[in-house]
Amino acid sequence: MQENPMSAWDMSDQSERLPNAALARRRSHDMISRNRESDALFDIARILGFLAGKGVLIAVVAMVIAALLLTTVLLVSFPYTATAVVFVDPRDQNVTMQQEVLPAIGTDAAVLESMVQIVRSDGFLIDLIQKLHLLEDGQPWTGSEDQIKQLAKLRKKIDIERMGATYLVKISYHAANGNDAARIANEIAAAFAANQNGLRSSANVNASRALTDRLVELRSKLNAAEEAVAQFKADNNIVYIDERNTVQMRQLSDLSQQLATVKSASEEAGARYAEFLANGTFTRSATQGNDENEQLSFLRRQWTQLIQARDQQIFTYGPRHPRLVDTQQMLNGLERQITQQRTRLAEQIKSERDINLVKQEQLARQVDDLSSNISQTEDQRVQLTSLEREANANRELYQQLLSRNKATNELVQQPTDNVRVVSPAVVPILSSRPPIVLLVPVIGFISLVLAIVLVALASFRPLKPALRRQNSTSYSENPPENAVEPGQSSDRKYRSEQWSLLSLLPDNRAH
Known part of the structure; x- marks a missing residue:
């Protein structure tokens, strides 16, 4: 009996297309499973059923957690914060007509911000530590590891900021008790004001010293130049009867x-x-x-x-x-x-x-x-004019610096208080612990969330074997059309073990 060549071709073609069809059906089943899991994730009814069934347990756990948190907050010591306010006056105090060497900041806000950052600098804090005797046994600063750690702790306890767009600087300090907080905050504010005022005063003092040293040098040059002019006139018999005529x-x-x-x-x-x-x-x-x-x-x-x-x-x-x-x-x-x-x-x-x-x-x-x-004598007059020009230049420079030195010495005697403490820190009565009225709602909410999570996790572990048995029974009763060999089902087995936390809700038959 002769075989039909068309039938043989059709059978071979069907045998080749069977694996591709199974693969397509398996992909379709996986997509359906993922869509079902996504729908279960947002099932409001199952979420409310879980909360109703475990409400008592969740409430008990939440109360225990809230009691523990509230006790911890009450037992933990919060630092006391004292704040001093410093005013940086941008105006110049024109006591004299002479302008100071280092003028006031004026309207330059960047200068004020730079002054604020000085309080956080190592140099300022090291001087403050030595002044307040914060080192153990009154030891001097040596830069040891313990002292550097203490410097870092002090920097963390200090808060300094500019109050908005004003010229007020708020300096706060955190300490274990209110007296230390107020005392150190006032010391920091006073040191900050003294540092900034001292910069202007020291600038005037340094300028006065520099001018004094310069005047000594210029005076010697001026005397030498005038003596040269007089000697030249005497040697050449040149006598002026006025400014121009001899x-x-x-x-x-x-x-x-x-x-x-x-x-x-x-x-x-x-x-x-x-x-x-x-x-x-x-x-x-x-x-x-x-x-x-x-x-x-x-x-x-x-x-x-x-x-x-x-x-x-x-x-x-x-x-x-x-x-x-x-x-x-x-x-x-x-x-x-x-x-x-x-x-x-x-x-x-x-x-x-x-x-x-x-x-x-x-x-x-x-x-x-x-x-x-x-x-x-024309050549001699040219030489004399050169000598007189040098002497006049030295004389004018000497007179200018002499006047400036006199005015600077007067400025040194004037007090400088452009930066001053306008509101000293007072001893705080309460620490920085938040008020109970604010703590109770926050602790209650956090405790409730933690209780729900803990109860859900506790319900998850004993139900995991039952969930696996349920999935196996459902899979054996209704095998999918795209079933494959055991060696090819590793990916499907991994997906079948994926579950949602919401599968533990009360309407689950395994539960």
């Missing part, structure tokens, strides 16, 4: 003015003498004596009167009358006197011209000599 310069200026005056007088006298030689007349000079002029004028008036008298006599007596002879003789005498007076004046003008010319030559010679001397 004696030689003033002499040259005076001689130049005198030379100009004498030269003008010489020219005027020469012109008058030339006029006299040319015309027989001359112009009276401003320097000519009044007596001589009055005498010449008197002679001329007499001569004029005699001329008038002679003309009258000629008209009355005729040209041959004897009186005319006397009048003519008197006229001749006056003319001789006038001529002599004019000659004497001409000689005087010439003498005056000659004297002025001699003076002019002498003054010109002196001006030339002084000009040559001044030109020869």
Whole structure:
């Protein structure tokens, strides 16, 4: 009998597709199982049933836990906290017009934050430990391991923070008793204020000392520079009569003015003498004596009167009358006197011209000599100017630092209290333990949650074997369509052992 080739092909194809179909059915069953477990996790009815069935036990366990927690809280000692408030004044106290070396913080909030962090620094806390004698047996700070641990404990007990956007700093300290907490909090606040105020005071003191040392050095430099200037002037015969002019310069200026005056007088006298030689007349000079002029004028008036008298006599007596002879003789005498007076004046003008010319030559010679001397000392004046410039610079710097030193010394004497304690810490009456009114609800809630968890865990252990038997019975009665060989069921066995805590609720038949 001939085999059907199509039937053989179909059987071989079915044998190949059977494992793939079983694998697909197994995956579908696993997905259904996970969905059921997820639905059971959020089953509100089963959760409420579990709480109702175990309510009494949960209440008892919760009360025991609450009693234990409340007893523990009451027996544990809570530290006392004392708080001091420090005010950091941003304003400057302008007692004097001089600005301090280290001004106030102003509106710079970063500076205030930096000042707050100083309290947490090791240097500040080490000084505080030594000041409060917190080390055993009053030992000095050596940096040993025990002292470092004690430093860390002290840092944990200190709380410091800025109060909002204000310039107030809150310093808190935690201690086993209220007296120590208040005392140490006040000591920390006072040390903080003293530290910050001391920084400004020490800055003024250090600046004053530095200025004093610098002034000693500048004074020696200034003395050396002034001595160099004086010695240079003495060696080169340079004497200033004011800020710019020396004696030689003033002499040259005076001689130049005198030379100009004498030269003008010489020219005027020469012109008058030339006029006299040319015309027989001359112009009276401003320097000519009044007596001589009055005498010449008197002679001329007499001569004029005699001329008038002679003309009258000629008209009355005729040209041959004897009186005319006397009048003519008197006229001749006056003319001789006038001529002599004019000659004497001409000689005087010439003498005056000659004297002025001699003076002019002498003054010109002196001006030339002084000009040559001044030109020869120009290099010396350049050197002198350089020395005077250095001396003036040292003098100005010395005067500025001297004034600054005087003002700084005054600032050192002024008290500085920009940082001050405005609210000292008082002894706290109560510790930092929370109030009972707040503790009871919190402890009750925590106890209830812990009781539910403990009862659920206690119910879980005895029911685990029963849960496994129930799962095995259900699996044998209704085997899945995708059952596989025992060697291939390790993954399925692992999933079948997974269970939810909610499977322990009262409607479980194993329970």
